[in-house]
Amino acid sequence: MKNLQYYMDLKYPFTLEQDEDGSYLIIYPDLPGCMTCGSTIEEAIKMGTDAKQCWIESALHDNDFIPEPRTAEEYPNNFKLRLPKSLYKQLANNANAEGVSMNQYCLYLLSERAVS
DSSP states (O other): OOOHHHHHHSOOOOEEEEOTTSOEEEEOTTSTTOEEEESSHHHHHHHHHHHHHHHHHHHHHTTOOOOOOOOGGGSOSOOOOOOOHHHHHHHHHHHHHHTSOHHHHHHHHHHHHHTO
């Protein structure tokens, strides 16, 4: 049987967002409802580890299903997106000016935003 230490050793991804009041919110997408916050990034990460442990302990106690972290291969690699015609035109013109496909141009824009 898998125990607390097994799940704590897994690399669960989390998101870190700064709230309007300056605090930081940690969310574990693979553990539904597992989230916490802290006044600094360091505090939020520490609180996140505590929240993850409490979430897993509770699930073990209640014999609930505990999902393991999803791998990149488990995520789909495409999605459809409807755009206003004016935005589509602007993106298509920009892609054409760069000499790339609109798909490549949009992927570039998304990747630039995702890493900032």
